[in-house]
Amino acid sequence: MQGKPRGRAGAAFQLFRIAARTMAGVPTVSLPELRSLLASGRARLFDVRSREEAAAGTIPGALNIPVSELEGALQMEPAAFRALYSAEKPKLEDENLVFFCQIGKRGLQATQLAQSLGYTGARNYPGAYREWLEKEG
Numbered sequence: 617m618q619g620k621p622r623g624r625a626g627a628a629f630q631l632f633r634i635a636a637r638t639m640a641g642v643p644t645v646s647l648p649e650l651r652s653l654l655a656s657g658r659a660r661l662f663d664v665r666s667r668e669e670a671a672a673g674t675i676p677g678a679l680n681i682p683v684s685e686l687e688g689a690l691q692m693e694p695a696a697f698r699a700l701y702s703a704e705k706p707k708l709e710d711e712n713l714v715f716f717c718q719i720g721k722r723g724l725q726a727t728q729l730a731q732s733l734g735y736t737g738a739r740n741y742p743g744a745y746r747e748w749l750e751k752e753g
Contacts, residue, residue, distance in 0.1 A: 642727050643739045659712040664726040679703050683722045690733050711737035720744045
């Protein structure tokens, strides 16, 4: 049994391996794929940056819900979501719910959160607004 940590260290190592596998397993979308999805109207974009960041510029058509509000927003009744965000609440089974932030970290967190709440079509745009602005802006 050499090479396998045991006891507390082993348990911590197992948790780390599971966490790393989970992060690696988050579905992503590339910039060319995002362009195609947007052109065909098959994606819903969620900008999870702060309101100030989004007000300074965002990807056209994105709905701004700061990551700090996302869990509550995704658990709202549809009418309350519509009243607060002036948009339809995504359905659990909707495909291509694309989350992004400025450089990728909050977008990943948001995607993982949405997945944990049962949103099977949640995807992360790891290039984030930085890449969009660089290539599209």
